[in-house]
Amino acid sequence: MSSTFAGLTNAMAAISAQRYGLDVTGQNVANADTPGYTRQRAELAGVGPVAGVPSIYATPHASGGVTVTGTSRLNDPVVDGRARAEHGRNGTLQTSASTLSNVESLFNEPSDTGLADQLNEFWNAWSPVANHPDDLTARGVALEKAAGLVGSLNASSAALDRLTQGVTAQLTDVTGKISTAAGALAKLNGAMVQATASGINTNALADQRDVLLMQLADLAGAQTANQPDGSVTVTLGGQTLVAGTTANTVAVDSSNQVSVGGNAATTAGGVLRSLRESLTTVLPAYAAKLDGVAAALANSVNGLQQGGYDLSGAPGGPLFTGTTAAGLNLAATDPAKLAASATPGGNLDGSIAVKLSDLGKSATGGDAAYRQFVTGLGADVQNVTQQAAVQQAVTGSVDELAQSAAGVNLDEETSALLTYQRAFQASSRVLSTVDEMLDTLINRTGKVGL
């Protein structure tokens, strides 16, 4: 036998449960566009007969209405983990692609203004010297072209240096961001542990935490492990970045070694890894190749110059000093001192100049080295750009999957809104019906015929 007023309590529980459902739906609608927001659902459960009640008080067929058991956060943790892993890879590749494109833009090839064309003009300038060794204007032009080459190689080297400095600054910036995010995550960990222990809804905190975790994955490819107390532990390159409420700082030393809390971290992913690789291997390798171009140019030209004789018949000296792109300089300033003749005595032989004009065809000269440099750079850029595009697509599709689980669909929320509204209205009707019945029972009983 159920209580006389059970109907009223049941209806009241239903009304408040439906209202709570409406609140959650409202929260979802309000945050439909909030980054990092995960949709929530009010978990309702029917209340059955209370177990363990002595049989004479038990109500076998009636029920206790409805109750709110919790608010679930509808994400897919497995997909979220995958998304973080893909974001880590994506961060590396996108950053590498952009760094390499920047390097490529320093070398404007193939064009009429690139170094390759300057080399062509330099070699061609030796032909008039070969044709008219006594023409100081022709010699002056050859010297000017040499000065132009020196200037271009110096400028390219300086631009590569500036790019390296830019990447170093980026690296400092990124480590700062990682440390900041790690600090914020440690604070959130504390709040999560407290809230979990006292049974408070942690969904909003979890949303903030996932945003930070994604940021750490993007920046550094950090690995995440959930702890039973509600906190997360984050490791970076084999070292603990965040554990509980403790966060370590990330630093990079002058040799570009990444350390977490003072301990050297081995491999990291994300933007951090790309920047570090650029600084330790990629950019130095390009600088070395550019130096190779300068060395090949200087050696081949100087070799011929020193084997020849200048306009006055004296043995020729080197045209270039230095064997690096940054250190290359002109050794000669007097056009008459350029060696064009293969024989001493101050004659107008031009066979050394002829050989110089043919150096552009040499397989070991500066041209071939520069062509290999440009082609290699182009292939690297193409390769990394394609990889980055593929990774972008993969990351996008995993993000899509994560969004599919966690994102808000307004149509869905609207229909939930209708359901809760109707249930609220019906519960109110139940309440008023029970009230009318009680009214009949209380006020009309015993008044038959009155």
Add this chain to the structure above:
Amino acid sequence: MMRITEGSAARGSLASLQSSASRLAILQGQLSSGRLITKPSDSPSGTSTALQLRAELSRMGQYQNNASDGLGWLTSVDTTLGSATDRMHQVRTLVLQGLNTGANDATSNEALAQQVDAARSSLLSLANTPYMGRPIFGGTTAGANAFNADGTYAGDTATVSRTVAPNTEVQINSSGTAAFGPNGDNVFDLLSDIAAKLRTDPSALGPDLDKIDAAQLRLSGQQALGGARYQRVQATQTAAVTTTIALKSQLSELQDIDLPTTAIEMATADAAYQASLATTAKIRQISLLDYLR
């Protein structure tokens, strides 16, 4: 089944808009620059070939300049040797006159001798003809003259040549001794000798006629040689023009766009972009809320 959410729908339509727009931007760049390869990563192997072709083209241009310069020199050699031959003709006539007049008329013989002297100095100045400040019969001498006033050779025996094609050097100079005779037995010695004989003993001039003929033969021989060289340089120059055209078309095929193809691709990309804009605008407007009152 995959849930479609507001976020994923927005992201999806944005991504497809982005990809259409970037395709459009690439084609736009190709159309406005006219180039398929604007940076090495567009085609690394194509860039390598393009750089080589450009170097080749640039060398071809220089070969043509060298050839033009060589032709100028050879023309100068040709006209000079032609004039020298004419002078020798005049001298031959003078010698014949001297022989006919005999030893009787000292005055007219002196006049003939003076004409021979004039021919000698004219020949000397022809032998010292410069091309761009440099005596063309002096080999690689740095001096201003190929022959001294006394008729001795002042130049050297080195050759002067021009690189007119890959690995092709053509000699363009005629050595002064080959054209005017070796020291001690050259045309200047001969003419001095003739002038002296005219003044002293015109009857001894007989053997000089043969010597004049021999000198003329030397001059015209060198002139013919110069002509042959001229033809050779000219032929290589013509070949270089053909090669240049071939290289240019090769380079263009490699790095330039095919205008109609790119224009059609551009139109297609434009249509795709507009279609994705239109569908995005349409689909993103529809919601259940439109149908609830």
